[in-house]
Amino acid sequence: MSAPAIARDVPRETAPDVAIDVRHITKTFGTFTAVDAISFTVAPGEILGLLGPNGAGKSTLVRMLTTLILPTSGSALIAGADVVTHPDDVRRAIGVIPQALTSDLELSPRENLSIFAKLYGVPRDRRRVLIGELLESVELTDWADKPVKMLSGGMRRRVEIARALVHEPRIFFLDEPTTGLDPVSRTGVWDMLRRIKSERDLTVLLTTHYMDEADKLCDRIAIVDHGKLIALDSPTRLKAAVSGITSLEVSFAPAPPNWLDDLTRLPGVDSVTGDGSLFRLTSHTGAATTRALLDEAADRGVSVESISVANTTLDDVFLHFTGRQLRDHLEGPAAADSPFILRR
């Protein structure tokens, strides 16, 4: 595998313009290493996305950075404060949207925001003004006094976004902010995040397993797999790192036995996945591979039902760096869909 375009060089001293500085942070549970010596920095105003499948260690990493669990080793400075030695300074500087929807369902959005403003010690006068502004900002003014349980999933997520901003933090952590939302609500949350981020000059670190989310929202993407940081760069540069690769998605009717092995032997093919009748190939000689594939199918008397040629996606990037496709990990229901998420 070729060397990826990874920005792993971490400065020895935290520069003033670094919002998040993570150094060799590790978390083990017994013999299992959930996060394995990950290091990166996030600049003020930047949106960094942690992209990886379920179980990659993204949420564990975010929980360490938001003081919810202690690292086994390594360190992290958030707004200049150490997550282990000065957790309260970190907590005052950050707004967090956990993976689960954590608003109190019986309370209204206004009450949820008010309780959290009190927990952060926001003065009464400022509280009243700020809560009104935030509810307007997330377009929930009309629903401000209805119980949260009456709100849709997208609206509840917006309540959480407003709640996490109630003490005017500088750094925003979002753990899979759109998991479980329908496509329209997801787009709505993206638009809202972009707007709020620019209005409030926030630094954002979000985790996602949606490639389109990472692609559209993030300035840089960190690909995480098996607790390790695999690659870190802008979406454009990550895709450029695997440029020249063409993705072919071909449907046969039907595919003969050992067809996957035959496809693997075609000229220029880097990888083949699939079974049944649908196969996905990546190739560094797209046109030659396509011609060879059609010839092979004709020679073997295999009927090609459809063929599509795709540009490089983040899935290709993930495949390139990990040897597996991201979507293979996402077939099962996401843990967040369950009403009960057991915590360690």
Add this chain to the structure above:
Amino acid sequence: MHRIMAMVERDLRRFRRSPVLIVMSLILPLFQLVILGYAFGGTVKHLKVGVVDQDGGVPAVKLRELTVAIASNARTFETVSYSDPGQALTALRTGRLNGVLTIPPGFSRRVLAKDEPRVALIEDNTDNFVTGALAASVTGMVDAYNLHEPSTSGIPAAATLDVVEVYPYVPYIQYLLAGSILLSIFTMVMIGGGIIFIDDKARGLHEGYLVTPITKLELILGFNISGALKAILAGVVLMTVGSVIAGIPNPFDPARLLRLLLVVVMTSVALISMMFMLMARMSDPLVPRAMFGVLNTLLYFPSGAVYPTQAFPTWMRVLSKVDPFTYGVHALKSLLLKNTGFGAIAPDLLYLALFTAVTMTIATMLFRRTL
């Protein structure tokens, strides 16, 4: 302080919007008070007793007249006359009779000769409550019969006992009220405290406030104050409504209400501390639900709420000694049934305070501010 109050406000606002929780926490103890109070508090009546008179003499007739008098007045039992003892015993074995009173041949002769006359009561002893009631009634009847037989010396044949009761008669429903108040507090502590706490934890709600600057002590105090307030509310409702239902004399005596409130507060704080200690490291929402029944049995029944602790075997008396319910029940019974002063309940309050201190200390040591 403002963070503690924010936690309390959050919990009480949620509680106010959950009428089902409020009703369910109060309904179980109220139902238990009324159903158990009347089910166990009543006098056993309308038992069927076969009377076999194999004597037929005047003293035997007088004894039979006494059985008819009981059947007409106390109604503990109704009589059915049998001439054949075999038929009466068959009726007893087939469940048509609860007992057979046999007046043997020669009974009248022995009475007149003062030669230890005897009658026999053959009982269906599969139900101890029925057996006890029947034996007590027939024994009383025979004692009454003996009183009518003059002593030859003019001096009573045996010593008699006169019982003087200090307090008015206490129906069982009043006896049970103290336990029901404890049960209402415990139910609220379990449902409104333990189960909601673990459900919130399992749903990830705790993550929301663990990322705020709230301290461990503020969190613990917030949880416990709101839990105790809900439990006190449940206890006060049962204390007042239950007193009226059970017919406690002068239920709204202000001095007694204040002492009752003190016991309810101390018990609520003790039980919420115990609950918090048990839940501090728990995360599975099924566990508190499973624990509900177990704890209910372990705490409620050994406390003396439904039966005197003096009747318990040694191991159960030990359990009763450490059970906080025991002290709550004792204090509430003292106030509800005897309207005692503070001195009589002070040892109970002292134990509840010590229990709170121990469980709260352990809970604080077990509680983790991180996930």
